[in-house]
Amino acid sequence: MAAAGPSRKLFSEARVIRILSKTDIVINKGKIDGVELRDKFSVGENLGSILDPESQKSYGHIISNKDTLEVTSAYLHFSVLSKITRNTNGGLINRSLSNIAAGNIVQNLYGETNVTKETIKVNTEQIQPLRSEKGHLISLGDLAILVNN
Numbered sequence: 001m002a003a004a005g006p007s008r009k010l011f012s013e014a015r016v017i018r019i020l021s022k023t024d025i026v027i028n029k030g031k032i033d034g035v036e037l038r039d040k041f042s043v044g045e046n047l048g049s050i051l052d053p054e055s056q057k058s059y060g061h062i063i064s065n066k067d068t069l070e071v072t073s074a075y076l077h078f079s080v081l082s083k084i085t086r087n088t089n090g091g092l093i094n095r096s097l098s099n100i101a102a103g104n105i106v107q108n109l110y111g112e113t114n115v116t117k118e119t120i121k122v123n124t125e126q127i128q129p130l131r132s133e134k135g136h137l138i139s140l141g142d143l144a145i146l147v148n149n
Helices: 102-110
Strands: 017-018 025-027 041-053 058-074 079-089 112-116
Touching: none
Parallel strands: none
Antiparallel strands: 017 025, 025 079, 041 058, 058 079, 079 112
C-alpha cells in the first residue's frame, strides 16, 4: 500500500464567518475542503480582484494581510483559527546527557514546547461568543461529532 501524499486543498480562499473572542475566529472551510490542524491562513481585507482583461477570468484577490492565523480546530464545514506562538525550551542541545532520566527521555531529547494563543486585532463589536457550557456531564441532546476521518 502506497503512503498517502500531502493532502490537497479544495479551495484557495475562505471567509471569516464569526468572531468568537479576541483569540479565536471561524472560517467557512473545514475538513471536507481539506483543512487540517496547523494549516495557516493569511487573513485580511479584499483590496480587489485580479481579472484577465480579455477572458474576464478571475484569478483571485489581493488582500491586505492583517494577520496570519493557524487552524486550532477543524470541523467538517468550518474551522477555528487562532494566532499561535510556540516556544521550545531545553532539549539535548541545551543540556548535558547526564540529566536524562528514563521517564523524561522524550522531553529531554526534544525539549518542552509551550503553545500560547495571542490576541488577534478583531472588531470587538462583532464578537459573538459561544454560549457557556452547562456542565461537564454528558446529557441528552449533546452533540456527537465524528472525529476519526
